[in-house]
Amino acid sequence: xxxxxxxxxxxxxxxxxxxxxxxxxxxxxxxxxxxxxxxxxxxxxxxxxxxxxxxxxxxxxxxxxxxxxxxxxxxxxxxxxxxxxxxxxxxxxxxxxxxxxxxxxxxxxxxxxxxxxxxxxxxxxxxxxxxxxxxxxxxxxxxxxxxxxxxxxxxxxxxxxxxxxxxxxxxxxxx
Amino acid sequence: xxxxxxxxxxxxxxxxxxxxxxxxxxxxxxxxxxxxxxxxxxxxxxxxxxxxxxxxxxxxxxxxxxxxxxxxxxxxxxxxxxxxxxxxxxxxxxxxxxxxxxxxxxxxxxxxxxxxxxxxxxxxxxxxxxxxxxxxxxxxxxxxxxxxxxxxxxxxxxxxxxxxxxxxxxxxxxxxxxxxxxxxxxxxxxxxxxxxxxxxxxxxxxxxxxxxxxxxxxxxxxxxxxxxxxxxxxxxxxxxxxxxxxxxxxxxxxxxxxxxxxxxxxxxxxxxxxxxxxxxxxxxxxxxxxxxxxxxxxxxxxxxxxxxxxxxxxxxxxxxxxxxxxxxxxxxxxxxxxxxxxxxxxxxxxxxxxxxxxxxxxxxxxxxxxxxxxxxxxxxxxxxxxxxxxxxxxxxxxxxxxxxxxxxxxxxxxxxxxxxxxxxxxxxxxxxxxxxxxxxxxxxxxx
Numbered sequence: 001x002x003x004x005x006x007x008x009x010x011x012x013x014x015x016x017x018x019x020x021x022x023x024x025x026x027x028x029x030x031x032x033x034x035x036x037x038x039x040x041x042x043x044x045x046x047x048x049x050x051x052x053x054x055x056x057x058x059x060x061x062x063x064x065x066x067x068x069x070x071x072x073x074x075x076x077x078x079x080x081x082x083x084x085x086x087x088x089x090x091x092x093x094x095x096x097x098x099x100x101x102x103x104x105x106x107x108x109x110x111x112x113x114x115x116x117x118x119x120x121x122x123x124x125x126x127x128x129x130x131x132x133x134x135x136x137x138x139x140x141x142x143x144x145x146x147x148x149x150x151x152x153x154x155x156x157x158x159x160x161x162x163x164x165x166x167x168x169x170x171x172x173x174x175x
Numbered sequence: 176x177x178x179x180x181x182x183x184x185x186x187x188x189x190x191x192x193x194x195x196x197x198x199x200x201x202x203x204x205x206x207x208x209x210x211x212x213x214x215x216x217x218x219x220x221x222x223x224x225x226x227x228x229x230x231x232x233x234x235x236x237x238x239x240x241x242x243x244x245x246x247x248x249x250x251x252x253x254x255x256x257x258x259x260x261x262x263x264x265x266x267x268x269x270x271x272x273x274x275x276x277x278x279x280x281x282x283x284x285x286x287x288x289x290x291x292x293x294x295x296x297x298x299x300x301x302x303x304x305x306x307x308x309x310x311x312x313x314x315x316x317x318x319x320x321x322x323x324x325x326x327x328x329x330x331x332x333x334x335x336x337x338x339x340x341x342x343x344x345x346x347x348x349x350x351x352x353x354x355x356x357x358x359x360x361x362x363x364x365x366x367x368x369x370x371x372x373x374x375x376x377x378x379x380x381x382x383x384x385x386x387x388x389x390x391x392x393x394x395x396x397x398x399x400x401x402x403x404x405x406x407x408x409x410x411x412x413x414x415x416x417x418x419x420x421x422x423x424x425x426x427x428x429x430x431x432x433x434x435x436x437x438x439x440x441x442x443x444x445x446x447x448x449x450x451x452x453x454x455x456x457x458x459x460x461x462x463x464x465x466x467x468x469x470x471x472x473x474x475x476x477x478x479x480x481x482x483x484x485x486x487x488x489x490x491x492x493x494x495x496x497x498x499x500x501x502x503x504x505x506x507x508x509x510x511x512x513x514x515x516x517x518x519x520x521x522x523x524x525x526x527x528x529x530x531x532x533x534x535x536x537x538x539x540x541x542x543x544x545x546x547x548x549x550x551x552x553x554x555x556x557x558x559x560x561x562x563x564x565x566x567x568x569x570x571x572x573x574x575x576x577x578x579x580x581x582x583x584x585x586x587x588x589x590x591x592x593x594x595x596x597x598x599x600x601x602x603x604x605x606x607x608x609x610x611x612x613x614x615x616x617x618x619x620x621x622x
Binding site for chain 2: 086087100
């Protein structure tokens, strides 16, 4: 199994997008693309699977809503019944308008935080993790496409140069 | 060029005819004289108060007088003044049905006008393909506005009793209304209405003119003029729309006031307007027109429908929660009548205007499927009709609300008129505003 990869640098996101489409139409497998900012439409061009984070966001929101209802019910109704707005009904439902802002905030809080945590876990990111990007230029203004080599160096190099890469280099990847 | 299909024209005319008959029936069923109203009172008196809306007309008048707090002058006995009041309340129902529907469809076209002006002022790149649809809908502004102002003028002439502050007898016995006479008096009220409508119509007239002129122009001077008048119009609009909503809607309940009422009505008209744009666009597309409108445009309209529905709910709840929480009698009576007598429409509209669009339009993919947009759109339109219904009916007819011949007739009549005028306007110009400098961007627009 070869662990040689080719790194192609680009300096424009439109050129990158066209290059990715071209490389994929030539049936080469793109390992990874490193970009300094999210490039619109790149996920589709790379043929990545659609994100499922939206579904998780909905589920997390529902969990947050349930937590808020249970919490407010315990705090304000059961544990220490409160007279809310001069309406001592001591019923959650009748006092619901007073709890709506909390229910809303908890929904947003849970959805947002759990989504970020999910994203970090899914992307295998955690504090003090060593950066994975092979070229620090990709944190500035360059885009990098990484393709695995299967004895087709010449052909690949030609293709990448044609696609508008400003630099093509072959790298031995330490496993 | 679009031609108004005969099928649709006939449908609009049928709607108008059926609606007109419903309205006529509603007016005929209302009592014509004080004696008739008295007879109803005599026939039904003694059934007791506080029962639900199956109860008699006579009770309406009682409930009504309580909610309106004009009962100061009314004793236990049925004096002549009271009989007259009863009579006014009973004759209100068909008028209120007419007014709700007239205002609702007028509000849609005003909401579209604001949306259109925002697109122009923001120099939006995605929406120019929809400009002709929006211009078609705003064609209803002038006729619809004239009808609404005519109803207001008839109220001012005491042909109906929708606005109790217009009755000098009521004002004489009501210190709260008497204190507002400087603002709430019939001549000033009608002058304001005419100024508002002329301002909106003027903008609509010039904007349409520049838009049509831009089609043939070689430079973009018309586009620039349109940008300038749109920005100016938005300033005028947000002030006048707010005052309009106090005048035409909130003053039906002259004791009650809410400082965000203008925004609340704005959110309602904005979301119904955007929904109307989406429905008409999808209709035209299904007939083979607007081939340049793609999924992404529908997707964006869907996002607006979703977003503004949530915005409407935010304002509805902001208004409701503060009043509910503070529980001040003269404020909270507004919501108590709605929750007690209008439970189903009041909470029903919350489901139609918030929960349904929230769940249906949340998914990104659903917003690209016409079927879902149409389904959500119809529910939103009906939901905002119910919203206007809930704003006007409780003060006009008390717990005697009923979605009957007059209400359905009013809705159908103005729906027919709306379709007729809107689609007629769209035949007058090409459906693509081809001279717009952003047209290329809009046609290529994709998500």
